[in-house]
Amino acid sequence: MERFSHSRSRRLVPLVAVAAAAALTVAGCSSSSGGKKSEDNGTVASAGKASTPRMTVAMVTHQAPGDTFWDIVRKGAEAAAAKDNIKLIYSADPNAGNQSNLVQNAIDQKVDGIAVTLAKPDALKTVVGKAVSAGIPVVGLNAGLSEWKKLGLMEYFGQDETVAGEAFGKKLNETGAKNVACVIQEQGNVALTQRCDGVKKTFSGKVQTLYVNGTDMPSVQSTITAKLKQDSSIDQVVTLAAPIALTAVQSVSDAGTKAKVATFDLNKDLVSAIQKGTIEFAVDQQPYLQGYLAVDSLWLYKNNGNYSGGGEQPVLTGPAFVDKSNVDKVAAFAAKGTR
Structure with a gap:
């Protein structure tokens, strides 16, 4: 279990673990191992897989091309779909209008x-309302x-970005940082703004916001490099996604x-970078x-x-x-x- 350095954060994983365990317990009740007949509903299922009627679930996110964070989210969704006898339709677009069209589809x-992400909720308000009016259950994530x-929406699964930002700011106080550049890779994304705002709230030093185009990594690299050259007193780069962090290392x-570079979110390469010491630390919101x-x-709601x-x-x-x-x-x- 990962270590927490923020008092409220220490309580989050146990709560999630209970929720996840409860979900898996109910799933187990819906079928029986070895293909035996269930006393509750008379259905037959193989071990570890639901025998409930086939469902179709759409997951629509604001994933940008090449952002490996979402590969982990998708793997988690696919694992649940395989267990629950669900056909999963995954689609994504970082443009809020296009994401709205995908929900309409x-x-x-x-x-x-x-299941939908609400990075730009105002743009999705109308189409989500249409789904709810049509009797389609909708849950949020991330x-x-x-x-x-x-x-x-019925339910929400994710991280409190303000709390995460505040915890990040306190961590920076512990590491001795004084002047931070907080890099936002998508303007208008409320979750990213909340992260930097949270850092500003608890960090005792200076925080500057730097906007970059997260869909163009060469541009990200040159923009961060230029900022560091322009202000040599910046001693900490804070990024909000693993690919941006890895690019920031090159910019430094x-x-x-x-x-130094620290970040929100993980991927395989980012974990390796922490092991090597090129990235100080990361905040993991457990996308899987x-x-x-x-x-x-959605399976639990439909069936129980x-x-x-x-x-x-x-x-x-x-x-x-x-x-x-x-x-x-x-x-x-x-x-x-998966992490």
């Missing part, structure tokens, strides 16, 4: 459930913590500074768990009327810090592409 296909209930080298729980929750969080509270999957002290434990899972 899911509605037109009359899917049994929709982005939209402050908006999911307002938009009529190009600029010839001694600035987000994808898994979002899909599994369950609401994770009682339909009122989000199920928090982070934040957790990964650094030199615990990265080796995480690395084994990262190698499988």
Whole structure:
């Protein structure tokens, strides 16, 4: 289990673990091992796989091309779909208007459930309302913590980005950073803004916001490099995604500074970078768990009327810090592409 350095954060993983365990327990009740007949519903299933009627679930995210974070979310969703006898339709677009169209496509296909990210909730408000009006259950994941209930979603699985940012700021105080460049790779994404705002709230030093185009890595590298050359007093680069962090490491080298890099979110290469010491630490929001729980929750609702969080509270999957002290434990899972 990863170490937490923020008092509220220490309580998050146990809560999520309980929720996940409950979900798996109910799933186990829906079928019986060895293909035996269930006393509850008379259905027959192979061990570890639901025998409930086939469902179709659409997952629509704001994934940008090449962002490996979402590969982990998708793996979690696919694992739940395989267990629950669900046909999963995954689609993504970082453009909010296009993402809205993808949700409309899911509605037109009359899917049994929709899992959606709300990075830009205003752009999705109308189409989510259409899904709800059509009687399609909708759950949120990853982005939209402050908006999911307002938009009529049943449940939400993700990280409180403000809490994560505040924990990050405190961690930087411990490491001795003084002047931070917080790099936002997508303007208008409320979750990213909340992260940097959280850092500013608790960090005792200076925080500068730097906007980059996250879909163009050469541009990201040159923009960060230019900023570091322009202000040599920056001693810490904070990024909000693993690919941006890895690019920032090269920018630090190009600029010839001694600035350190820390980030939100993980992938396999980022875990390796922490092991090597080129990245100080990362905040893990457990994207595999987000994808898994979002899909599994729709199966639970369809087949047992369950609401994770009682339909009122989000199920928090982070934040957790990964650094030199615990990265080796995480690395084994990262190698499988699930962390």
